[in-house]
Amino acid sequence: xxxxxxxxxxxxxxxxxxxxxxxxxxxxxxxxxxxxxxxxxxxxxxxxxxxxxxxxxxxxxxxxxxxxxxx
Numbered sequence: 476x477x478x479x480x481x482x483x484x485x486x487x488x489x490x491x492x493x494x495x496x497x498x499x500x501x502x503x504x505x506x507x508x509x510x511x512x513x514x515x516x517x518x519x520x521x522x523x524x525x526x527x528x529x530x531x532x533x534x535x536x537x538x539x540x541x542x543x544x545x546x
Contacts, residue, residue, distance in 0.1 A: 478542055486535030494527015 498519065506513045 479539070482535055482538040482542065486531045486538065488531075489534045490527040490529075490531020492527075493530045494523045497526065498523040 501523070502515050502519055503513060505511075
């Protein structure tokens with residue numbers, strides 16, 4: 476049971492960090508390097524938030540799968 480709580484926290488943290496990192500790279504760094512206009516829209520915020528949530532959920536599911544294989 477304790478492992479599931481740890482996995483849940485780790486998955487949430489991974490999803491938030493991944494989504495934020497992708498948001499920054501795709502909306503600030505890549506347009507700056509490509510000499511394009513830097514613009515932010517609500518769509519981008521929602522897109523990368525959902526993508527981060529999906530990534531975190533995927534990491535949690537793979538962690539549970541590995542946990543079941545170990546115990």
